[in-house]
Amino acid sequence: MMSDTLSPRPSPLLLARSHIAMVLGLLGGLALVFWLDGIDLSPRAPADPMAPFADAAPLPLAPHRAPTKAERQAAATAWRYFQNNISPETGLVASVDKFPSTTMWESGALIDAILSAERLGLIMPAEAETRLAKALDSLAHLPLTAAGLPNKAYDIRSLRMVTYKNEETETGIGWSAVDIGRLMAALEAARNAHPDLAGPVQGLIAGWKLDALLADGELIGGTIADGKTMAHQEGRIGYEQYAARAMMGFALDATAALDVTGQLVPRDVMGLALPGDSRLNKNNTPSMITSEPWLLEGLEFGFDRSAAVLAAQVYRAQEARFTETGHLTAVTEGHLNVAPYFAYGTVWGGGQDWAVLTLDGTRMDSKRVLSTKAAFGWDALYGTDYTAKLVATVQDLAVADRGWMEGRYEADGSPDTSITANTNAMVLDAIAYRLDGPLMQAER
Known part of the structure; x- marks a missing residue:
């Protein structure tokens, strides 16, 4: 059936729409060619991650000099810790006094x-080599x-293998690539200072399956629980590079x-760009920035x-926090004398400035510590x-007969x-650094 009304007749412009679109497309393409001709389309270098630090500069390092009388006494107090806590059976040392x-x-x-201690004259070279040899044999x-x-x-x-509570375990609780890297840095220093120990050092390292420590150049740690081993990437900026530098030495x-x-x-703290890490920690909190790895790298390498x-x-x-708040600040990881007995004092951690974080990521800023080792190290x-x-x-935190x-x-x-x-090792390292520089480069 035909409608009582007729449909409107299309306009000439609408009928020509396909021709107009084609012409406009040609004109647009021609314009794009001319525009691109003025643009450099060569491959671009990736953005420089150090660019945010372009306005920063290294600080001048303190000149080397003979330790003062007070510094020598400080070193002697630190060495007392090791005299008290090195096992006579194995030559290894307790991590915490009497533990x-x-x-x-x-x-x-x-x-x-x-x-x-040897560099500072607290012990003679023969004693140092005897102690080192005994520790290497036990390791x-x-x-x-x-x-x-x-x-x-x-x-x-x-x-015997133990848990962190010093309870024996047949299978172990896993391995830490960063901890092993810390040991490897010391082993390199030992063989440099005592060439006679190069063989025992190499024999020790040869007894470990080092391939399990790395994958595609990344550090790999492991956790053992319920009979299962779970391997994972380990280390964040600062700690990661310190351990890697040690491993490269082997x-x-x-x-x-x-x-x-x-x-x-970059993480902004006190108006300064700080070296943050894009990765999360195992507890899904943003990675922390603390003094420890930077002190170790400077003092050792x-x-x-x-x-x-x-x-x-x-x-x-x-230093800027002290200027603004009046609180003397030297934060790093360390033991506490109250539960949970260990915490990370951070410059930035868990997404916040100056957070104090436990191992599980809990924040407890009431336990911020002005660290003895960070004070001596910086x-x-x-x-x-x-x-x-x-x-x-x-200065008044020295206990003459304990450390x-x-x-x-x-x-x-x-x-x-x-x-x-x-802490007592870093006090010794810091005072020895004052005498003749980084542990790896010290004059003999």
């Missing part, structure tokens, strides 16, 4: 402490995990881990160009008026009375 458990990290601290006889790598913790008396391919630029993300800039920024932020590296204030503030306490709580000024291998 007979150790890790590969503390074993590295032990070796550094012996070498630094070579450690039972290993199924992966062929050292467990995360051992009893220093029996050399001809291991840790090049990907050594490259700081792959995951570098000496800084390369990028590390010199990034370490200086970590230090500057802490003072040895930079020797500023501010670092002198830090050291002066911890140095961990630090002082910011909240009320009370001491963190924990006394550990790591």
Whole structure:
């Protein structure tokens, strides 16, 4: 049936729409050719991750000099810790005063402490070599995990694998690539200082399945639970490069881990760009920035160009916090004398400035500590008026017959009375650095 009304007749413009579209397309394409002709389409270099740090500069390093009388006394107090806590049976050292458990990290601290005590004249070379040889022999006889790598913790008396609570375990709890890297840095220093120990060092390393430590140049750690081993990438900026640098000294391919630029993300603290990491921690919190790895790299290896800039920024932020708030600040990882007994004092961590984080990511800023080892470490590296204030503030934390306490709580000024291998080793390392430079480069 036909409609009573007729449909409107299409306009000529509508009928010609396909021709117009074709002409406009040709004109647009021609315009695009002329526009592109003025643009450089050659491959672009990736953005420079160090660009946010372009306005930063390394700080001048403190000149080397003979330790003062007070510094020599400080070193003697630190060495007392090792005299008290090295097992006469094995030559390994307790991680915490009178707690007979150790890790590969503390074993590295032990070796550094012996070498630094020797450099400072606290022990003679013959004693240093005897102590080192005994420790190396014990390390070579450690039972290993199924992966062929050292467990995360051992009893220093029996050399049995243990949990972090020093409870024996047949299978172990896993291995830490960063901890093993810390030990390898010390082993390199030991064989450099005592060439007669090069053979035992190489024999020790040859007994481990080092291939399990790395994958495509990245550090690989492992966790053993319920009879299962789970391997995972380990290390964040600072710690990762420090451990990788140590492994490279033993001809291991840790090049990907050594490259700081792959995951570098600036974090703004006190108006300064700080070296953050794009990856999350295992508890799904943003990675932390703390003093520890930068101090170790400077005191042991000496800084390369990028590390010199990034370490200086970590230090500057802490000085800037003092300037703004009046709180003397020297934060790093360390033991606490109250539960949960270990925390990371950060410049930036978990997404916040100046967070204090437990191992599970819980924030507990009331336990921020002005760290003894960070005070001595930064003072040895930079020797500023501010670092002198830090050291002066911890001077009364020396216990003559036991060693140095961990630090002082910011909240009320009370001491963190924990006394550990790591803090006392760094006090020794720092004072020895003052004498003749980084552990790897010190004149003999």
